[in-house]
Amino acid sequence: MKILFLDIDGVLNSTFWNSDNEREISEGKFIDSEKVLLLSKIIHETDAKIVLHSGWRFWFDDNMKPLRDEAIYFNEILKAHNLFIYDKTPDLTTEEIRKSKKFSLVKAREILLWLNKYDSVEEYLVLDDLDLNDKEIEVHQIKTDANVGLTKENVLEAIKLLNLKTLEI
Template sequence: MKLIFLDIDGVLVTSNSLIPSDKYFGHTFDPNCVRKLIEILTATKAKIVISSSWREGRTLTQLQSIFRANGLEDCVIGVTPSFNDETIRGIEIQTYLDAFDDLEGFVIIDDEEEMGELEPFLVETDFRTGITESVKDDVINRLMMNKQ
């Protein structure tokens, strides 16, 4: 299975989707980023593991519901462990990978660089734009060529 370790803020929630009057503030994804993520998932058949801070204080079921409400059906299969504020996200992702059996490839989509030894697998986004066409192309290329 191919995995995408996904941050949310700066990837799917961008400055364009933060509308103060929106009753779903904090839960509305940028529709352009959603379209590009759907294209990635369709092309690669990858599944999503949430590595975002959104996993803290929310269950997997709640996160899946948020994704469904934003047009992303049946794509989230898990969340990385959360150790503490001092632990870099790359260590949490590596812990998830260590327990995963059927890995064909993976990529990390995040707007932060702190991935430690997993930095070569990072496709970095910008908070203002999230998943752009070039990010989408990079992720698809990595997942289609990447064999772990």
């Protein structure tokens, strides 16, 4: 099984997109559909499963049912591209981390904790705009630029990394 750990802000939206789409944001639509199209290319070329490791995961219950309008819209735009969220990472944040928004302090540990639960993961990739401060995760991460979000170059790199084992056969 291949896993794509997905962050949302700075990946499926961006600083530039946000400034041009204030009306959509006011309607709870925080996702750039062009970025979802890029994400779909990764998923369909690699058969990876999406595990949400964004703060957005708190907008879904344990069965990945949306709890907020933003999450409903996110699910709808994913479904339009035949994409689905497989799971979400556990929450290791503290009150202090949530207040300071320093999620990068625990994101790598959350990912590793999730990976330790599943023996069937053959390859994984992390899409995030933050530095996750972990050498093991770093080699599996494509760090996006929060100003532009996911790019075609990121997509090509992601497909290559996720299909690495397949190519070696």
